[in-house]
Amino acid sequence: MKKKGLLLIISGPSGAGKGELVKRLRATAPEGFFAYSVSATTRAAREGERHGENYYFLTREEFESRIAQDGMLEYAEYCGNYYGTPKGEIEEKLANGVHVILEIEVQGAMNVKRRMPEAVAVMIAPPDYPNLERRLRGRGTNTEEDIQNRLAKAKEELSTLPSYDYLVINYDDMLDKAVQDVFDIIKVEQDSVKRNSGFVVDFYGK
Amino acid sequence: MKKKGLLLIISGPSGAGKGELVKRLRATAPEGFFAYSVSATTRAAREGERHGENYYFLTREEFESRIAQDGMLEYAEYCGNYYGTPKGEIEEKLANGVHVILEIEVQGAMNVKRRMPEAVAVMIAPPDYPNLERRLRGRGTNTEEDIQNRLAKAKEELSTLPSYDYLVINYDDMLDKAVQDVFDIIKVEQDSVKRNSGFVVDFYGK
Secondary structure, three states: OOOOOOEEEEEOOOOOOHHHHHHHHHHHOOOOOEEOOOOEEOOOOOOOOOEOOOEEEOOHHHHHHHHHOOOEEEEEEEOOEEEEEEHHHHHHHHHOOOEEEEEOOHHHHHHHHHHOOOOEEEEEEOOOHHHHHHHHHHOOOOOHHHHHHHHHHHHHHHOOHHHOOEEEEOOOOOHHHHHHHHHHHHHHHOOEHHHOOOHHHHHHHO | OOOOOOEEEEEOOOOOOHHHHHHHHHHHOOOOOEEOOOOEEOOOOOOOOOEOOOEEEOOHHHHHHHHHOOOEEEEEEEOOEEEEEEHHHHHHHHHOOOEEEEEOOHHHHHHHHHHOOOOEEEEEEOOOHHHHHHHHHHOOOOOHHHHHHHHHHHHHHHOOHHHOOEEEEOOOOOHHHHHHHHHHHHHHHOOEHHHOOOHHHHHHHO
16 A cells, blocks of 8 residues: 655744755655645746746636636735646645645645645744744844734734644754654654554455 | 643554563653553452552442542453553643553543543554464464454454554564654654644743
8 A cells, every 4th residue: 555645734934944944854855755846827937937847837717727627726816916736736746655845824724724634734933932033133134114024924824823733843053853853744644543544454455 | 831741542452562562662761751650450469569559459439439530541340340540640740741651452542532632542553464363373372262362353453443543553573663653653743733732822922
């Protein structure tokens, strides 16, 4: 019995170090462990961007027809363009036992969880508020208004924690620990009974 | 915020290697990681057995009064004597952040899960039926009738798998892997959102 891959949702407020964590996860994992999920969008391709690599570039009609055919796992409209996660490709990768990471914001995460409850949703968070504030200010590139906006947004995002499955705290200078936490979650989730529903049948059938 | 310990239920059919696994878990864990849970019984103490160490030896009246006061996490009557798991002591250990292992059969496990849903129930199983049969016959000490009884009982026990949280397969000569699986489950369960419900309040309160 080949095990399905996990659909791993990673969210977290700006400043939590989510992007770095996902990068490190991919860099550390053996080849073929994770698959990339390429998003779809109706915005125009920028110079150097390639269809099927950076994005699937679709017309508005194509995108809406995909939505109508239940082909988008989640989508949102932003500045007049659609952005979304095509479903079919992800399902194919999962069926092949490959894990798929979706680094998405909380609203998209909730939508994915509703449609694929077997997805594993992980919230990455800094250890505490003063730490978050220090990280955001430490970047030095943000205006005070921008920092205040991000802090307010973080509060909103953290309030959705109960809809997530796991909380991984990304302590300063301990990114490797957070990365290991996520790998352990992936490993242990595969021992969960809900992902081994065929075990007893196989046990007597083999 | 001090994290509570986990109440870890370990079950599995005869031949799964559950006893050995629990022994190795305890032997490998750092001191103070696990606490022993001492059972209570109304049977007479055998020579050398000590109250509070091997069992809490109670009279029938004492035992029944504990049941009436909701003081038993689970109990059963067997050959005219009560056997049960006192609740108060376990709760105290868990509150101190110590993990408690309950190695109990499936009926008791279900009862504990009903009363303490935060308990983590792990089923230990051999990889497949031929393997289980080989293990039971390999002991050499069982009669054919006994083996058949254990095989029938195993089928019953495995059918309760959906009520468990995790399935750990104990492959031949890979006990250390199964032990590591259980340690990983304990670690990852502590990152679960349901065990971190106070995080957001602490995040802003610290």
